[in-house]
Amino acid sequence: MxxxxxxxxxxxxxxxxxxxxxxxxxQTHTLAILVDNEAGVLARVIGLFSGRGYNIDSLTVAEVDxxxxxxxxxxxxxxxxxxxxxxxxxxxxxxxxxxxxxxxxDGPHVERELALLKVGGKGEKxxxxxxxxxxxxxxxxDSTLDSFTFQITGTPEKVDAFAELMRPLGLIxxxxxxxxxxxxx
Amino acid sequence: xxSQMTGAKMVVKALKDQGVDTVFGYPGGAVLxxxxxxxxxxxxxxxxxxxxxxxxxxAEGYARSTGKPGxxxxxxxxxxxxxxxxxxxxxxxxxxxxxxxxxxxxxMIGSDAFQEADxxxxxxxxxxxxxxxxxTDQLAPILHEAFHVAKSGRPGPVLVDIPKDVQFASGFYISxxxxxxxxxRPKLKGDIEQxxxxxxxxxxxxxxxxxxxxxxINSGTGASQLLRELVKGTNFPITSTLMGLGCYPxxxxxxxxxxxxxxxxxxxxxxxxxxxxxxxxxRFDDRITGRIDAFSPSSKKAHIDIDPSSINKxxxxxxxxxxxxxxxxxxxxxxxxARGRKTNSAAIDKWWSQISEWRSVKCLDYKNSKKTIKPQFxxxxxEQLTRSRADRFICTEVGQHQMWAAQFLGFEEPxxxxxxxxxxxxxxxxxxxxxxxxxHPKALVINVAGxxxxxxxxxxxxxxxxxxxxxxxxxxxxxxxxxxxQWQELLHGERYxxxxxxxxxxxxxxxxxxxxxxxxxxxxxxxxxxxxxxxSYDGPVLFDCLVEKHENCFPMIPSGEPHxxxxxxxxxxxxxxxxxxxxxx
Numbered sequence: 001m002x003x004x005x006x007x008x009x010x011x012x013x014x015x016x017x018x019x020x021x022x023x024x025x026x027q028t029h030t031l032a033i034l035v036d037n038e039a040g041v042l043a044r045v046i047g048l049f050s051g052r053g054y055n056i057d058s059l060t061v062a063e064v065d066x067x068x069x070x071x072x073x074x075x076x077x078x079x080x081x082x083x084x085x086x087x088x089x090x091x092x093x094x095x096x097x098x099x100x101x102x103x104x105x106d107g108p109h110v111e112r113e114l115a116l117l118k119v120g121g122k123g124e125k126x127x128x129x130x131x132x133x134x135x136x137x138x139x140x141x142d143s144t145l146d147s148f149t150f151q152i153t154g155t156p157e158k159v160d161a162f163a164e165l166m167r168p169l170g171l172i173x174x175x176x177x178x179x180x181x182x183x184x185x
Numbered sequence: 186x187x188s189q190m191t192g193a194k195m196v197v198k199a200l201k202d203q204g205v206d207t208v209f210g211y212p213g214g215a216v217l218x219x220x221x222x223x224x225x226x227x228x229x230x231x232x233x234x235x236x237x238x239x240x241x242x243x244a245e246g247y248a249r250s251t252g253k254p255g256x257x258x259x260x261x262x263x264x265x266x267x268x269x270x271x272x273x274x275x276x277x278x279x280x281x282x283x284x285x286x287x288x289x290x291x292x293m294i295g296s297d298a299f300q301e302a303d304x305x306x307x308x309x310x311x312x313x314x315x316x317x318x319x320x321t322d323q324l325a326p327i328l329h330e331a332f333h334v335a336k337s338g339r340p341g342p343v344l345v346d347i348p349k350d351v352q353f354a355s356g357f358y359i360s361x362x363x364x365x366x367x368x369x370r371p372k373l374k375g376d377i378e379q380x381x382x383x384x385x386x387x388x389x390x391x392x393x394x395x396x397x398x399x400x401x402i403n404s405g406t407g408a409s410q411l412l413r414e415l416v417k418g419t420n421f422p423i424t425s426t427l428m429g430l431g432c433y434p435x436x437x438x439x440x441x442x443x444x445x446x447x448x449x450x451x452x453x454x455x456x457x458x459x460x461x462x463x464x465x466x467x468r469f470d471d472r473i474t475g476r477i478d479a480f481s482p483s484s485k486k487a488h489i490d491i492d493p494s495s496i497n498k499x500x501x502x503x504x505x506x507x508x509x510x511x512x513x514x515x516x517x518x519x520x521x522x523a524r525g526r527k528t529n530s531a532a533i534d535k536w537w538s539q540i541s542e543w544r545s546v547k548c549l550d551y552k553n554s555k556k557t558i559k560p561q562f563x564x565x566x567x568e569q570l571t572r573s574r575a576d577r578f579i580c581t582e583v584g585q586h587q588m589w590a591a592q593f594l595g596f597e598e599p600x601x602x603x604x605x606x607x608x609x610x611x612x613x614x615x616x617x618x619x620x621x622x623x624x625h626p627k628a629l630v631i632n633v634a635g636x637x638x639x640x641x642x643x644x645x646x647x648x649x650x651x652x653x654x655x656x657x658x659x660x661x662x663x664x665x666x667x668x669x670x671q672w673q674e675l676l677h678g679e680r681y682x683x684x685x686x687x688x689x690x691x692x693x694x695x696x697x698x699x700x701x702x703x704x705x706x707x708x709x710x711x712x713x714x715x716x717x718x719x720x721s722y723d724g725p726v727l728f729d730c731l732v733e734k735h736e737n738c739f740p741m742i743p744s745g746e747p748h749x750x751x752x753x754x755x756x757x758x759x760x761x762x763x764x765x766x767x768x769x770x
Binding site for chain 1 (some may be wrong): 310313495498
């Protein structure tokens with residue numbers, strides 16, 4: 001057995017193991033969580049993520065079954081495989097949580113997001129914005145003489161791409177709903 | 186039976202229906218209607234504590250020593266916030282509690298009313314679940330659900346926040362038998378495929394070890410019996426965490442002692458070198474694992490736990506079994522017996538001779554003194570003079586004394602050892618000992634304490650005296666925050682920053698002032714007589730045992746080191762810390 005040299009006054013050793021035990025491989029997962037629609041349930045879910053240091057990339061919530069008093073929370077999160085497993089187990093432990101589905105693991109699924117983008121500009125830029133909106137199948141939901149408000153639905157990547165194109169054309173403001181997701185079939 | 190009654194009456198009725206006999210609490214404006222109902226009945230006994238934190242720890246002591254949920258009743262605002270430490274403690278150690286808090290009337294919530302606090306908001310992260318009751322008709326079902334959630338699955342504390350107008354208003358009471366059933370039903374039976382894998386591993390293993398924890402005790406006495414049968418049948422060595430002491434008897438021949446940071450050398454070495462680790466109701470806490478990437482590097486690991494989030498949280502396991510310990514152990518035993526009770530006994534014998542070598546290190550040896558009382562010696566004498574008592578319950582505070590108590594006292598049965606494991610709450614032990622004594626009026630209840638921890642909830646002397654509770658406060662007084670001082674000596678250049686007490690009370694006079702008995706002892710020769718005097722006194726005793734001030738607690742795994750790099754004490758290594766730094770084996 002090798003000898004461990006602790007010198008008096010050395011602070012090499014802390015009360016905790018300071019090395020990170022997490023691996024490097026970061027994954028993105030989309031989770032669908034069915035919960036009782038009661039006061040504080042969203043706070044419990046969000047508190048779990050902040051309290052344990054997990055990431056939330058996107059979160060949406062709304063009641064989906066009025067009679068059954070159930071809401072569906074869709075969370076997009078990132079972490080190592082071990083952390084993702086922990087997140088699911090910890091979510092499952094919350095008393096008003098009925099089901100936790102990892103759509104990324106369960107199989108093919110569709111993800112959609114809605115965004116509203118206000119783009120200001122005149123002349124050529126305005127025409128270009130409208131043309132690109134047409135390509136992306138974004139609808140004009142409000143317009144003034146010097147601005148358009150577009151509504152776009154699609155995957156988060158499509159929304160990102162559209163927003164990037166609008167930026168040089170006079171993007172003023174953007175509002176996104178976050179991801180809603182369902183498994184296919 | 187359903188009937189119309191006030192919310193306050195419902196609270197008392199629901200507690201009775203749930204079989205509650207004792208409530209620990211402290212009154213205040215927002216719970217007066219409930220206190221009025223408590224006044225008008227005799228079935229539920231209310232114990233008046235002196236601080237709400239004391240109420241929660243007392244309820245924890247009650248719960249851990251009986252296996253039943255502890256019940257607390259406190260007022261809104263400061264009453265609720267004072268309960269937070271106890272709630273967090275119970276959550277970390279998985280202790281079932283039902284805490285009822287008063288709240289300002291519903292129409293005043295959010296107005297910063299007098300003694301208003303966002304109790305459900307504050308306690309959300311430190312309870313298993315909590316509820317704010319906004320309607321008297323909802324009160325009874327929520328109270329019954331609260332007991333169900335506290336007891337089911339991995340137990341834990343729950344809180345029900347009851348606004349004062351809900352207590353005054355009338356509504357329909359529904360009994361626990363008629364209340365709607367909960368969707369919260371953790372599964373109890375383990376997966377049979379995984380259980381089969383575990384039994385196969387048991388049959389083949391050459392260097393196995395049982396690593397048990399508080400989950401065995403939470404699963405009930407049946408779980409401890411099954412565990413003992415499995416250990417006896419397989420002849421595998423067994424160690425336990427701080428929380429699991431008593432699930433296997435300390436006098437049992439397969440017992441290696443506690444493991445972990447201040448665990449026994451043989452237990453930690455066996456954990457490091459084993460080829461099969463069977464974790465039963467423990468959670469790979471950082472005080473247990475030490476350095477994770479060097480934790481038991483060559484073992485196959487099985488983990489039985491009722492909480493799926495415990496599996497693979499810290500350590501990757503090969504055989505995960507999610508279920509209640511008693512249910513799973515029953516299946517494991519039956520299958521193992523049905524397959525012919527096989528083990529690799531020749532290899533196990535070899536394993537035991539290796540363990541005997543580790544045992545011969547005698548890691549708990551210390552240098553005794555004729556002049557000053559060594560804390561280890563004090564505990565050895567306490568053990569010697571009390572171990573024949575089958576009804577002995579031990580509580581502790583947190584620090585060196587806690588680790589020495591775990592090392593030097595032997596526990597034969599579950600539910601007789603109450604200590605703050607996960608949260609490490611100084612001030613836990615005294616109120617916990619009160620809760621234990623309330624539940625077991627005739628038993629011998631001893632709180633092994635340090636003077637600093639004990640002072641943190643010393644106001645509970647009033648409670649102990651008022652209810653004539655013969656709790657023995659066995660204070661190992663070194664006038665230091667011993668564990669802090671030890672770390673400062675070993676790791677912070679002997680700079681003893683704020684780790685001593687300059688103005689300690691005279692504990693004998695303090696006891697006298699409260700109407701209790703005080704005993705002071707400083708000479709090792711007087712120790713036995715003093716302990717006997719403490720034991721024979723029928724009432725609360727403050728036992729001020731002046732011990733060596735600079736004793737360090739060994740063995741010790743410095744954090745960030747693996748199990749096989751333990752620091753042993755002077756008596757074991759002879760090469761003292763004072764001369765050439767810590768010597769390691």
